[in-house]
Amino acid sequence: MPTHSYVPHAPGYVDNEGPKIVTSRFGYEDSFTLERSQATGGYQALRTALDKTPAEIHSEVREATLLGRGGAGFPAGIKWGFLPPGKFPYYLVVNGDESEPGTYKDRLLMERDPHQLIEGCLITCYALGLQQCFLYVRGEMALAQERIAQALNEAYAEGYIGKNILGTEFSVDVVLTWGAGAYIVGEETALIESLEGNRGMPRLKPPYFPAAVGLYGQPTIVNNVETLSNVPWVTENGARQYKTYGSEKSPGTRMFAVSGHVKRPGVYEVEQGITTFRDLLYGDNFCQGIRDGHELKMFVPGGGSAPWFFEEQLDLPLEAGPVGAAGSMLGSGGIIVMDDTTDAVKAALRLVRFYARESCGKCTPCREGTTWEERVLQRILDGEGRPSDIEMLLDIADNISPGPYPVAADPAQDLDAIPFPPKQTTICPLGPSSVAPITSTIRRFRHEYEAKITKRDPIPVAAEKAVS
């Protein structure tokens, strides 16, 4: 019998009212055990799935419009359809390298309900005819690794994984791997490189999807933890039931990790498309508003890579389309709220520094540009800034992400939103992500930058000669 370490759950989940699709067991102290899982309907969906044909499961998921929860929001059912026929073996890779700043929903899913994730993997493997699944968990998530390992052992012992699952012809192996703490490995091709034992650097595109050429050169489906955690519910309750939640384009629920200056930060499962940012941040059932005595200054709507939103965008629904049109993205579902005590330049620096440290070093604009941005911001904060630094920052940003960068509308300045996504001179979006805090803050809070700039620009030599 496996022995469970009853390390108390890490904080983060707030037990609120509302539909629970993936967080249904989060309230239990022993939610991660096989006993609790089975007692609350765990692995029931697997049995249901095994009674159906793989094609039925696939069409159910496609029908449910289960959107990818990793950041790009690509429908899982359609992604699964990209597997080229006859190029066996296929692999399933679970992207558990959640390291987007402000995002911690996958960690909770892995820590609190690993069996739900494993069940989702198994159903996906069954639906697509895969026999090997790799669970890639972020290096720092020790508790998640431990609990998934325990859960895998339990599931193997119980016959849910391995040869002839539940007495059928269906066999799957699930392999747990963990990273070494590199943010870039959250990018799916870099994750595959890391899985193969190489340095985690994004691969060249094309091919654009690992579904064509992925792990070990084979067609590979890479899905996010939350996406797969939805699969058992969809299988068990069907697409029609799933679509009763959320909006038409974005059905179901979605987990949002709210952090920052709200009264009740935490992870919430909310209905997509119906709930607005205002509901989430101010609703009594959710974050209950900005901390007392302060007002919202800005918030990051979808993980550190997303351009920032402000008061005016609060009434946008939590849905990819409208948020993208408004100049940002829901991304990984991490919302960082900042109130009026926040220094915009410092906040931008904090995020830019993250990207500078985490750049994999492959593409020149990202490797050199992010660090340069960081150092200029630091210099401005150190009181060594020059007036030309602001334009220079925007120009460096333009060299990483050419053209207008997505940004929220600013009615006060009569400026329109520039829709997502940005263009990029790099292979992956890490470099352009570092631009988001800079363009967002300079556009809205240029006066804060200017207030910090104390030095003068050097007089251009040519101009000086012209004067004398």
Place this chain on the structure above:
Amino acid sequence: MADIADYFRGFAVTFRKLFEDRVTGEYRGGRAKEGQPDDKRPKPERLHGRHVLNRYEDGMEKCIGCELCAGVCPANCIYVRGADNDPENPTSPGERFGFVYEINYLRCIHCDLCVEACPTQAITESKLFEFSFTNRSDAIYTKDELVVGDDGKPQQMPWEDWRDGEDQLTSGWMRATSSAGDHRYEGVVHWAGELGYGVRAPELGQSAEVASAPADGGEVE
């Protein structure tokens, strides 16, 4: 008849000059006997004379053996070879030093391009041009002869005629690029004063202030 008149008219110029002030001066090449005059006329400020290889204040040579002077030399009179500095006992700062440095004064046209090309202000030109070597090997100055002595002054070769002040006012140094990555220096005339030897003041349009001010990387007034 007219021919003869023209003939004497020519002589008229000669006779007239006999009573004007002399333009030439008495010059004995430093070997004047007592009582005899040994004057040299002052040289123009921008005169290019024989080269000097400078040192830093700590005695290290400025030359890094990069051969840019040799590369730019239109007369092909400079021969340089670099070598690895001994890390324990370096000749110059950094990895490389001028291992061989020779200037052939039978070829040098004193154009000063080597001085402009030098990235470390190692080579400058003095005002000295009176040398009378009697063999080829004397005419080829080696590094030992070109480099300044321990007193920071050019060494005087036996065949050179130095006078007081002629080691002053060596040529200036202009940046073709901004080697330190600071674009403010681009195109600025920069005088090798603080570390080099024998410098003349900047002239009109050559701003010494701009060059010397912004060491802190911040303000330029």
Place this chain on the structure above:
Amino acid sequence: MSRADEAETVNVTVNGAEIEASPGELLIDACERAGAYIPRFCYHSRMKPVGMCRMCLVEVDTGRGAALQPSCMLPVSDGMTVETETDLTKKAQDGVLEFLLVNHPLDCPVCDKGGECPLQDQTVAFGPGESRFVEEKRHYEKPIAISDTVYLDRERCILCDRCTRFANDVAGDTLIHFMDRGNNTQVNTFPDEPFASYFSGNTVQICPVGALTAKPYRFKARPWDLEETISTAWTDSVGSRITVQSSRNEVLRLLGVDADSVNWGWLSDKERFAFEALNSEDRLGRPLVRDDDHQLVATGWGDALDRAVAALQGAAPERIAMIGGARLTNESQYAWAKLAKGVLRTDNVDSQLGDGLPVEAVLGLPRATIDDACRPGGTIILMGPDPKEELGALYLRLRHAVLEDGATLIEITPRAGGLTGLASHSLHPRPGELPALTAALVAAVNGEAVDTAGVGGGVIAAAAAALDGPVTVVLGRASLAETGESVADAAVNLSRLDDVSFLSALRRGNIHGALDAGLSPGLLPGRTTLSAGSERVGEVWPGLPESDGLDTAGILAASAEGDIDVLIVLGADPINDFVDHAAAVAGLEAAGTVIAVDLVRNDSIEAAAHIVFAAAGPTESSGTFTNLEGRVSVCEQKVTPPGTARPDWMLATELAHRLGADLGLDSPESIRAELVSVSPVHHNLIEEALAVGRIDGVLVEGNGDIAAPVSTTADVPSNDAYSLRLVSTRSMYDDGVALRHSASSRGLARGLDVRLSPTEFDKLGVKPGTIVKVESSCGQLLAPAFADSSLPAGSAHVPWSAAGSPAGSLIDAGAPFIDVRVERA
């Protein structure tokens, strides 16, 4: 199916002009052909694109709107529209260059790359005029020695991935890689593991900045000092094309030239740094003679030549012998062949030092080129030396063929080597039983496979089943403790395969030129025999030998018996290089007069030479070189020889002149003209062809009059239970004369050891590294012992090392196998 798939070419619009490109061609190449050069740092045409530097971003429209795309990663497609000079492109190029320069130290004045630096050049051509970066730059310890020959300066590195890709993808030595992240990303070696690759010099050549520099060239000159000429590398028989760069009459650097049919721009470090030996202090600048005190003293040419003539005039033709000659150019080889065989009329001439193959096996079988061997879908049978150790550039080509072009490699070697990891089948027969194994392999193609020569029948059957498409046998002498005849027999067996051809892997310099020039017993110039070619050659030559002569082993044996009056050693060091050390010493010491023609004093000269002619080296005289395919390429003179050293062909004509004969050869061109006139196979070796084939050379094809070899050897008895059968293979750094005189490579010579098959090692009962005694019927040595699982049971391996020839002391020339006993010391 789209139109592009059907079409042979696709149409691409580059800056408004429509050009044709082949499908799959990368946009960056197509644009360059169209005259629109796109700047790049990481892209290298001989390596896979990686898209690292982002310098080659151009505006591409494939119908979905123009966007910046890296042209090094984008294959052309029909209807693609490319703009390489728009404002957007210029801004991107400016931006990337500014980024690259942000942390670049700009120490160009002290950097060896300064003046020929792509970063400098492209900054001038495409970059911004100023930097806006005012922060402090990234700092690392300035250059760190990552190997004996290569320095790494991480401050200068722009992280283009070229060196790491080369080491990993091309050379297969993953010894340098990226470390750390973000702005601190750096290239470095693994801890305590130097960049000990045989091909490390290539990374220096392809580095687009001065991050990797080579010790032999460090601070020696600036690019604008250098003058260069195209030539051919001389240390092995691949004939890699090089440029020789010199300044002030001193060769300072060799760079690989991208010859499509030969070396693709790559060189082994041995080829690249071999010039150091030519500049060494021990170079011979004057002729030497042995004085009354038996010391070699310098003398004038008249004296040296007169003494040689005096010795030669008194000797009967059959008492004159000449060994060596693989160092020489084709022209010098022809001149010496004409002198030895035509004037002196001796056939005791052999350019192979007992470590080669019978000439029939080299010249008499259907021959293949490197391109033939590397063709996609073909099969390569490696039955010869480890190319990684002996023929570096060939190794890189074969490696590429297997990895990238789908060629199949079957290895029939005495033990595992550099290509073993790529071989689909590795057969390691017992020493001496190569013919039996190949016979079994050929038999297995159409029938049963049985256990043979210690290799299982199943393995043989699997290898036979893998023989697919055209087969190229890379044929050479893998083990010096077996005979060349045995390899030739094995080749005869393989020649029965369908669609088979042979690529010679004789390693020594211009050995194939020497064979083509007739420097072998029974041979005349132009791949013909003494009997078949006598009429044609006899018309031009003053005379011919009366009968077939001796090979090197025979010459040395005859000399030891007192039957050789004059022994000419033509650029060879038999004491350290002949397979049988004792026979070489005895033969040299007993010869009446030894005339050596060489570049540096070697052990054979010290021990036995009476007259030493100082010869001009490969960069000091003009001529041509024949590589292992029979490809002839030029070696041009770049510098003058030291002292009064003279080109080898000139020495032959001078000697002939003093012997009263006129060779009628007064220049390399005239020698080539005569060679073409006497040799039908050299018919295309005309000056016009050499000019056209300036990079790729001129292929001399055909077998001439040389017949295929016939089987000669008998069955090999198995060794008794107490003895082991010896395997001796060469390594890249074998401590030979050239290596010993190369300052930077001298320390790379590998040590002596003995390797045993694991069962034998266990029987010995010692710890790895324990000194053991290896004893054969002719000698013994002491060396540390290790196990090697790739060795066949009952065999022992001793590497060939030139210094003192320890392995040679165990080997008896001509014995079909060598049995040794290995005991605790």
